[in-house]
Amino acid sequence: MKLRLFCIIAGVTILLGSCKPFQYLTIDLAMPEKEPLSPAVQSLTLINRAVDRRFTDDPADSVQLRFFTAQFDLDSTIYDITSADTLMQTLGLLLFESGRYDIVIPEERFLMKDSLNLYAGMMDWKEVYTVTREFDTDALFSLDFYKTGVDADFSRESFINPEDGSVAHLYHADMKIGYIAQFRLYYPGNKEDIRSYFLTDTLYWYDSGWNITELFRRFPYVKKGLTEAGIDAALSLAEKIAPVWKPSKRAYFAGGSRVLRRTGSMVHDHDWETARGIWLEAAGKKNSASLRSRYEFNIALSYEMQGNLDEAIRWGLKSYETMFRPVTYRYLEILKARKSLLYPRDEKD
Structure with missing residues (x-):
């Protein structure tokens, strides 16, 4: 009798547990932008007025050799085209993927590449009209200033084994890459409201090891760090002006x-x-x-x-x-x- 009652209870428990009245669906929900643009701005042309004659596109190995020659102890400003263009390309992708904007990035997007342009001033509205009409967009988004600085440091600690007098060395490497970027938004429908976005941050890497070769084999290249700085700046700006999609769950019967x-x-x-x-x-x-x-x-x-x-x-x-x-x-x-x-x-x- 007890065994029979146990089987009935177990069967009911299994039946109830397997017949949930509702299930859950995972969805992506848009979180509103922090600094929304006018609803009339549905499409953007992205151009780069920060890159000038100072910017180069040196290979990653060449950039790294420069720092190794200085014993990886160097504080330098680097004007890197790849980093600047990564910022533009990533920003364009993020804005488009948000579902809020249509994006155009012209092939000839470096408008000041043949000049020396320490800081780009305001664009002439005639030029803004020309670009927006050519690419059939509502507004123009211009990167007017971009600068990256790399501060690399290398040090060594020595430890003596008291038993046999042998010496072991622990090597430390750290790298800080700071960036400053400024964008301006030119919307012909509202000339009085030229929005400016100032972005700045510092990325940091650190590692240590007993073998100096292995340490720098896994440590990020300077060029890669510069590229990540561009990505970080793009993420920072996209979070301001575009919806951010976050996963959520919803019940349904x-x-x-x-x-x-x-x-x-x-x-x-x-x-x-x-x-x-x-x-x-x-x-x-x-x-x-x-x-x-x-x-x-x-x-x-x-x-x-x-x-x-x-x-x-x-x-x-x-x-x-x-x-x-x-x-x-x-x-x-x-x-x-x-x-x-x-x-x-x-x-x-």
Whole structure:
């Protein structure tokens, strides 16, 4: 009898555990930009007015040899074309991938490469008009200043073994690369608002080892560090003016009826229009409160995934009123917080 009761309990436990009322979907959500541009600016041409005759594109080995010749103890300003162009290319990719902008990076993007230009002044509006019309973009984004400095340091510590008097050396290498960059945004639709973006930071690398050859074999090359500086500057600026996509999870009901099981694959395929049509039809039929609230919950999710937060909240409230569930309550809190984040003015009004 005890064995039979145990089997029944175990079977019910397994059955309940395998029939979760809802599942989770991983999605990417856009976090709003910190310093948004005008909604009228949908496309940008990126040009480089910082690169002039001082900039070179020396091979990585040549740059490294210069530092090794100085015993890796050198503090130097380096004007590197690769670093400057990596900044432009990475920025263009980040802005485009954000879904906010269309980007054009002209082949002839180094407008000052044949001159000596210590600091680029304001562009003439006639030149701005010419470039934006040529590439059919709303605004011009110009890198007007870019400078990188490399501070490399090498040191050695000696240790004496008291037992046999042997000496061992521990080698230390560190490298700091600082960058300063300035961009200006020229939007012909608003000449009074020429936005300027000043970026500066320092990247740092350190390593140590008992074998000097192995130490510098794994230590980053100076040229690679300069390239990473350009990438870091691009990331810093993109976070200011473009949405940042972050992973998040959303619950949805995938069981309890044939309709919910059938539409599960549509959820994973993000076919929200088709799935919502099926859920709307099912919700309009005579169902239990439990089942109808599940359809309403999924309908709310479909509206959120398509950017309609007002409808998502409306259907979320319907589901909540039809039948209370903690997951519905939490989802409504998420929707309200997201609306407040994306549309703060609406919340104030």
